[in-house]
Amino acid sequence: MRYFLVLAAVVLITACSPKLDDLQAYTQSVSENAVHNIEPYPEFATPKTFIYSAGELPSPFDSPKENTPPLTQTRQQNCFQPDFKRTKQKLERYGLDSLGLTGNFKSQGVEWALVTSNDGILHKAKIGSRIGLFYGKITGINPNSLTIEQLIPDGAGCWQKKEITLSKTSTSGEKK
Numbered sequence: 469m470r471y472f473l474v475l476a477a478v479v480l481i482t483a484c485s486p487k488l489d490d491l492q493a494y495t496q497s498v499s500e501n502a503v504h505n506i507e508p509y510p511e512f513a514t515p516k517t518f519i520y521s522a523g524e525l526p527s528p529f530d531s532p533k534e535n536t537p538p539l540t541q542t543r544q545q546n547c548f549q550p551d552f553k554r555t556k557q558k559l560e561r562y563g564l565d566s567l568g569l570t571g572n573f574k575s576q577g578v579e580w581a582l583v584t585s586n587d588g589i590l591h592k593a594k595i596g597s598r599i600g601l602f603y604g605k606i607t608g609i610n611p612n613s614l615t616i617e618q619l620i621p622d623g624a625g626c627w628q629k630k631e632i633t634l635s636k637t638s639t640s641g642e643k644k
Contacts, residue, residue, distance in 0.1 A: 580609075602621075605617050
């Protein structure tokens, strides 16, 4: 019985071996009849050698050296400055572009604004609250907007007041 199984296994293995003679003959005939048409590389002309003869001139790779001092505005005395020593409020961590007016309400005679930051936190603020990166202060709360007075640096060490309005915005999916 054992011999019969071994004999059957050998017959099956040899019977399943592929006959590739006709495939090899076809592949050889195709490769013999194939025309290989490979174009030769183009001949490139050797460029003329350039000799840099401006040795006494400044190098084009160095930064220009100027003797003129950089332009700076003179620092003005007694100009408006924000209070740098006061403690900052929570809404002063965000730029105005990352804040949105969500709504407002009135409680015990005080008008409050609801402001959402770009990290999803809902903040409340009232007139006089500080907001924004440029020492902003809320000066007015309207149903659809906040009026903010910011201090913008002028580059000479002084600060200019600028009034900005933050309008109520709708978010995607919000029903009106």
